[in-house]
Amino acid sequence: MSNSTDSAASQGSPQSPHLLRRLSLLQGTALNMIDMVGIGPFVVLPLVIQLMGGPNFIWAWILGAVVSFIDAFIWSELGAAYPQAGGSYRFLKIAYGEERWGKLFSFLYVWQTLIQAPLVVASGSIGFAQYASYLFPLDEWSGKAVSGTVVIIVTMLIYRRIDSIGRISLVLWVAVMLTIGWIIVGGLTNATVSFSDVLGQAMHLDGNLLSAGLGASSVKTIYCFLGYYNVCHLGGEMKNPERNIPLSIFISIAGITLLYMLLNLSVVSVVPWQEAQKSTFIVSTVIEAIYGAKAAGVATGLVLIVAFSSLFAVMLGYSRVPYAAAVDGQFFKIFAKLHPTRHFPYVSVLFLGGVAFGFSLLFRLSDVITAILAMRIVVQFIGQAIGLWLLHRRKATSHFPFRMPLYPLPVILAIAVWSYIFISTGWSFMVSGLTVIALGVVAFLLTANIRKQWPFAPKQNRL
Template sequence: MIDMVGIGPFVVLPLVIHIIGGPHFLWAWILGAVISLIDALVWAELGAAYPQAGGSYNFLKIAYGEQRWGKMLSFLYVWQTMIQAPLVVASGAIGFAQYASYLLPLEGWERKAVSGGVVILITMLLYRKIESIGRISILLWVCVLATLGWIIWGGLTGGQQTVSFALPSGESLSGLFGAGLGIASVKTIYCYLGYYNVCHLGGEIRNPSRNIPLSMLISVVGIAVLYLSMNWSVVSVIPWQEAQHSEFIISAVIERLYGSQAGTIATFMVLIVAFSSLFAVLLGYSRVPYAAAADGQFFRIFAKLHPSRHFPYVSLLFLGGLGFGFSLLFRLSDVITAILAMRIVVQFIGQAVGLLLLHKRKQTSAFPFKMPLYPLPVLLAIAIWTFIFISTGWTFMLSGLTVILLGIIVFLITARIRKQWPFGAVDQPATPLGDPTES
């Protein structure tokens, strides 16, 4: 749940209202939760059956064959992580600068300086051996609960606007979908991402066949309740017509309820959440290219450890540097959409199809957790992710497919050089790409 909540819900809320353009925006958050729950069933079966560190990297290898297609798809997963991870970092940094503008009048290059400076600062803080981020995680979660709780309580006690969860009918229902429910759901799903991160720690989880599925169920349902309550509270204090234009809606709500000083305190709390979340995100993502390189499936340079502090500094500097560039170049709304466009095909659709392949090859007993109504949830997940991918728009669809195509080309070139599948023996031991000792 800590991984799921960062700056996302605080900056996405006005975007979703603006996209829907009406009082039914809450359904975009409900749809985001439903999609996350369906996809979590796919992760639950894979995580319970293969509780190993690495999550998608291992799931794709196992599902498609470790020496053939799985080798390429796991490479593509790391490849697209090299792009989408800096986008995640950039989204948090841009959101940080946006809320900082409540405290100081920041415009144009000043906001970019703040967002870029935050990425540089976090990279510098991580340029050391980090044994544990437990205390930072606790601080983050306390700030998240305090901030959300403050807003929800304020809406319950001080809200005067009428809010309805009723689903429109007839022409209004058609208008809701025509108004961009799919596009709005791209934004809300961004705020739910992270429910599957327990799978990345599968090798360290006690009783994984029970605790991995249960963890994701609790996380998605709990966060959905918090998000819906927060949205309801916000528009019960500030009308949706006004809320859709606010860049720092949380600060505005608290200010209207309790005064400007309280609004300043709320802003600081949001900034703490954003900064702490960015710290954890960059720390975690910097280990993905390193792990793949150490496994012989990615470029050798990313397997380098700092000579004295023993952390993957090349991976950290690369992702931090790209995140810095993205935070200066792109708008928040575009970054959020690009994050999903980069991940859907290989990771979410690829994994769901992979689970179908595993079920075809293996006995039912091989899956300790069995989703209800299999294979309906898997087919639904594939259809929904395809819908979401199309909803990102042609520009982002093409950018996501272009990244995949470039990754395939790089994979084939390196496989040709190393005389591995599909150009050589499938059982040849892997060596890190770029290893000068290889023939």
């Protein structure tokens, strides 16, 4: 496949508005990385230490990285073979057959996206407001006002051409790297506990690794890695996608893994893990311990920039999903509209921004992370892995520009590890995730019956 995929991705004639392939490898990687970081590690780090109950917390981050690397092979094969807008929507539809089961699975993904994508944005904006309370005392209502305002600003920033978004992403990526870099360097150069002692404690295995602690804490750390596939949602806007999509995914995971490991070790080198697990503003606590209260205020401001950057990348990627479904005739036609001069799916951007704004006023940050992951695992991650296996059975190997090593081992491992993570979310979250799927199936059947499509199409029209 070559850049002739421009025509497929454009979803229209040269004269009509269409998506433009303007994102480079660097810009795609930047969007992935700022999506992955966000407010996640700064809120999750103390929670992971609590759940692991000791210095073995580092293993939860290692497992998060391993899961991401395994899953990256699946995303890379699919993203390179089908570089179009929509990501998982497109992959599921093609893998399970565009005329039958693919309609159901792709519909379920869009159905979940309409709920979980705004929840992801809302969770980030709520976390933003939580950290902002270190700088400005906020009560419940003023905190909601801050989180809602953040969603509005992000939506306004995304309401533009992909060219300028690529440039904005690089600026935000630099802010992310500087913020985490400052924390890491500060921790390494002002450690009260030696780095070797921290590593020694972390590598001393005990019963916690055999308990539910690792599973529950890994749910939190994997949330901090999610986003390595954001470039697949933007597949119709990537230059040289067959090469750049896989590279962007693996570079993003490798870079973020290194940053997270150093960040964790730096934090507990300055603040003992017994204290770190109780901190609401762990970054502020670390910087204050090293440089004082004024520097902690600056660090908190940088964390807010990082959180804002992630919301920008998240909404950008997910806004392409309803658009892709609408272009295929599987969703409301209004979502297929592109801005006449700026060439982006503006209806989708406005809808997701509006729903995220509402969610940011309604929900608390507690348990949102686990709920988001439980909702996505079955259809998106496990379903996608099985779908790739089905594609391999139907397609020649030459169809895949990127080929994973040791196939099908990574696919089998991905299914097994995602199943473990799904079980680790707990019964209540498993049930809620399966309930969303069940409601999606009902909605699909109702709409299919109204349109007289599979499985309700007249017999002579069925394949």
